[in-house]
Amino acid sequence: MYVYDQYDQHIIEDRVRQFRDQTRRYLAGELSEEEFRPLRLQNGLYIQRYAPMLRVAVPYGLLSSRQLRKLAQIARDYDKGYAHISTRQNVQFNWPELEDVPEILAELATVQMHAIQTSGNCIRNTTTDQFAGVARDELVDPRPWCEIIRQWSTFHPEFAFLPRKFKIAVNGAVNDRAAIEVHDIGLEAVRNSAGELGFRVSVGGGLGRTPIVGSFINEFLPWQHLLTYLDAVLRVYNRYGRRDNKFKARIKILVKALTPEVFAERVNAEWMHLKDGPATLTEAEVERIGRCFVDPAYRSLEDQEIALARLDVEHPGFARWRTRNVFAHKKPGYAAVTLSLKPTGTAPGDITDKQLDALADLADRYSFGEVRNSHEQNIILADVEQARLFELWGELRELGFATPNVGLLTDIICCPGGDYCSLANAKSIPIAEAIQRRFDDLDYLFDIGEIDLNISGCMNACGHHHVGHIGILGVDKKGAEFYQVSLGGSASRDASLGQILGPSFAQEEMAAVIEKIITVYVEKRVEDERFIDTFRRIGIEPFKERVYAANH
């Protein structure tokens, strides 16, 4: 992974000093609440319902075991003993004291971590495929490009006060596991017919109040021009994005208002001035960054198909876990393992300090000392020898990481909701738990197959409900919490937004509603058809009829 040099280290240490002084001035009354707000937000510090929440940046989701141990220590010393993996592949602490934040940042800086631009109206953490660098369907490793974007966006002086937050995602594989089409900018690494590397650029995607799938405005941007082009897009947005209404301030509204074609023309006109300028990337720089992402010292191994198949027969639980939580690796004899943070009864994405420490230990022993966070709020050991999978499975079971539900109905993306977040209209964690309890039969869960269920506690859509195959949105009706269901969303390639099923439901109805939806699917599917494919074939009506039938 990327290792800081003296420059990188200087920058985060300067930041610690700066934020320490900003916090001091705020506590001394020299900065008003209003003035401090954007400063603390650009440092990932929210004032939440019960306490501040600190969001720590995990660039493109990559963490070393050393960093995990530091996060564990912070969870113990400054929080209530746990952390939370967010849908931007970051890590959140829910209970730090404001006064302690400068010290937490100083601790983080000792392991090359920070909280820069994890919130606020600026360029946020760039995200990518959690299997970057190891996936079999990968064309280009997106990580060096994410790091190049990280450096470019860190304290970018021109774009520190944008109309709204700004999110970039990069994909380098055949499948899109980074949800690029629902980002402000989505970048897909591609090669042209001459074998040259470039990027297909999508803009104006995003969820929230006005969900929109992005439009591709450039089919091939040569890699040298990545940063000048990003500068051009951001400059057009900074100058012409709406600032009168925060709900209309995202770039998606500007792209829609201008049309993607006109927006692309504006960007091109701006880019003509910046193209070939000093921000044009050099081969030397790309190689320098790329050297941080070369393969680890893989052993020369053979795939263990027969041995694993034998273990599968002896241990059905292992077989189940392998089916769901183990992902094909580009190197023979290796596998990528997803640790499920979605056991029933735990808030999705939560992890304790002890688990973090244990995870660091596992990373050291099984996966070259590294893990990745996924935007589905799970954690991945990316480079595990297949011959050690059984042994690892045993350890994961003891730690509570082996729930074999990755990609299944109970692997729910879920925002913190009304239990923690002051923006939420409704709770989301109890809904997730009720659904998990209703579908606690593993055989049934496996039979249902691949399905994305996403829950958000409000319109801001932190739980990405619009792109869930089944989406649940908490809504407020005359002070009471209700839940709206949508079907047919997808964050994958050719992303789609869910259609609303109909009137919303009370909290206690939700598990039964989901069960009815699943029953319709099971009845109507053909062969191995996934939920999303059945939905796309039969439409929303059969679901609507079944779910609302009992209400009449």
Next chain:
Amino acid sequence: MQRIIKNGQVIDETWHLLDKDATLDGLSNSDDLIVPLALWREHAHALKVRDGGLGVWLDSDEEVEEIADELGNFKVIALNFPSFTDGRHYSSARLLRERYGYQGEIRAIGDVLRDQLFFMQRCGFDAFAIRADRDPHDALQSLQDFSVCYQGAVDQTPLFRRRQG
């Protein structure tokens, strides 16, 4: 007397900043004036023939393209921040320096607070009228908030180009 930051020092303010609805009535011939864009639009000739210095100020929804062909008339271009969270003029300043080659003073006016200064100077601002209720001396420190920057701006090329050197 108001004091402003100019080229990294606190100095006495000598320019008069005219209101947005200012007219030519009663203007002294010899004062140094920063006039709103509308006044410049309407009375460019009269303003040019005065003896005093001339500057113009743009509100956050006014674009530098409006004055791109007339920059030689102004010793000062002031860019107004109605709110410190309105970031449009960071782009304006870069365009003035990098695209239009403006060499005169670019001054930040309005809701200008110390924690913005580092970014502003990188975008080409060299003068800052700190909000009247704040001490410009305190604000000076923020010009040194960071010792290294990754990306290029008006002040320097990207770090990856300097790293190679």
